[in-house]
Amino acid sequence: MNSDTILILGYGAMASAIAQGLNGKYSMEICGRDRRKALDFIAKLDLQNTTAPESKSVDFASNPHAINIQDKILLLCVKPYALASFAYLGQAKAVYSVLAGISIEQIATHIHATAYVRLMPNIAALHGLSATTAFCSVGTASMISAQEKREPHMDLPDSQACSTAVEQTDSLSQQLEQLKRQAQEICQGFGEVVFVENERLIDSSIATSGSAPAFLALVAQALVDSGVMVGLSRVDSRTLVAQTFVGVGELLRHYGPQELIDRVTTPGGTTIEGLAVLESSGVRGAFMQAAKASVAKASATNAPNHSCTSAQPHAPTIQNTTDSQKTLVPKEPNHE
Numbered sequence: 001m002n003s004d005t006i007l008i009l010g011y012g013a014m015a016s017a018i019a020q021g022l023n024g025k026y027s028m029e030i031c032g033r034d035r036r037k038a039l040d041f042i043a044k045l046d047l048q049n050t051t052a053p054e055s056k057s058v059d060f061a062s063n064p065h066a067i068n069i070q071d072k073i074l075l076l077c078v079k080p081y082a083l084a085s086f087a088y089l090g091q092a093k094a095v096y097s098v099l100a101g102i103s104i105e106q107i108a109t110h111i112h113a114t115a116y117v118r119l120m121p122n123i124a125a126l127h128g129l130s131a132t133t134a135f136c137s138v139g140t141a142s143m144i145s146a147q148e149k150r151e152p153h154m155d156l157p158d159s160q161a162c163s164t165a166v167e168q169t170d171s172l173s174q175q176l177e178q179l180k181r182q183a184q185e186i187c188q189g190f191g192e193v194v195f196v197e198n199e200r201l202i203d204s205s206i207a208t209s210g211s212a213p214a215f216l217a218l219v220a221q222a223l224v225d226s227g228v229m230v231g232l233s234r235v236d237s238r239t240l241v242a243q244t245f246v247g248v249g250e251l252l253r254h255y256g257p258q259e260l261i262d263r264v265t266t267p268g269g270t271t272i273e274g275l276a277v278l279e280s281s282g283v284r285g286a287f288m289q290a291a292k293a294s295v296a297k298a299s300a301t302n303a304p305n306h307s308c309t310s311a312q313p314h315a316p317t318i319q320n321t322t323d324s325q326k327t328l329v330p331k332e333p334n335h336e
């Protein structure tokens with residue numbers, strides 16, 4: 001059993017997938033705005049070494065719930081707009097967030113931690129088969145203070161300042177490698193992970209994996225209907241399509257998509273007839289446009305003036321702070 005405690009904030013679908021992957025490997029705490037739901041969640045999933053600490057009411061108007069994150073690994077699994085529904089007490093060892101469209105910079109304004117990781121899992125996490133992207137960042141909030149600490153080095157002789165900077169860079173890259181190992185271990189509990197070097201690419205992976213299950217479900221639905229249209233029962237058609245998806249998933253591990261098409265397409269045969277219809281309908285372009293639209297939506301959510309708060313859902317409001325701090329509150333349904 002790992003010595004770290006993982007605090008999962010949320011008890012919905014994604015929290016469930018992640019908690020099952022970590023069950024028995026870490027001590028866990030489940031928190032949310034309703035402790036009863038957290039307790040039910042623990043019982044239903046039969047989570048070992050897991051508790052649901054009381055969350056204390058501090059100031060119901062702005063921060064209804066306070067949670068102790070000191071020295072824990074915090075996993076944010078609530079809806080994106082719920083980030084500010086909680087007061088985070090202390091400094092976490094690391095914060096992992098699956099919140100679509102919420103940047104590390106935005107998270108760091110609410111939560112102190114020495115490391116931040118953004119994840120983009122997909123719904124297949126429910127069966128331990130998520131295709132997840134991860135972006136790791138060591139000490140976003142503390143970077144600012146590190147920057148301040150570095151200033152005195154400007155007074156040092158050049159070579160001394162230079163070697164101090166090199167030591168700091170070495171130490172940061174070691175911390176980053178350690179963080180990646182931890183992230184890999186956590187993410188492998190619910191699927192496979194690909195690390196990206198630029199946070200922007202987390203949103204990009206909505207195209208390939210985040211939203212892709214819905215795109216592919218549309219294809220599956222069309223194929224099931226096609227089977228019914230040509231005489232198969234709906235049950236048989238669905239079984240055949242599901243197994244075809246499993247088979248294609250495995251084949252794609254061995255062959256590129258074009259090679260796969262080549263292997264199925266006999267010259268002058270049946271498959272090329274169908275492919276010609278799909279190409280003339282612009283299916284490939286439609287998929288690319290759809291993916292682009294989904295990614296653009298996430299980027300718009302992530303825009304600097306589009307921050308998350310605990311304000312009422314469905315009603316976009318301006319947060320009541322100073323003029324320079326005013327932020328637009330997103331409508332609840334904008335987030336997945």
Ligand SMILES: NC(=O)c1ccc[n+]([C@@H]2O[C@H](COP(=O)([O-])OP(=O)(O)OC[C@H]3O[C@@H](n4cnc5c(N)ncnc54)[C@H](OP(=O)(O)O)[C@@H]3O)[C@@H](O)[C@H]2O)c1
Pocket residue numbers: 009010011012013014015032033034037077078079080081082085098099100120121122123210335336
């Ligand atoms: N599902 C996916 O395929 C997928 C993929 C990638 C990323 N994500 C991300 O995963 C996160 C969770 O999604 P999900 O699919 O697990 O959703 P879900 O099953 O609907 O669960 C939502 C969770 O958020 C909490 N919550 C909602 N509104 C809240 C509020 N105002 N204050 C406090 N807590 C609130 C809910 O607690 P209550 O029951 O107490 O409201 C629940 O624990 C989202 O941020 C989403 O962007 C999901």
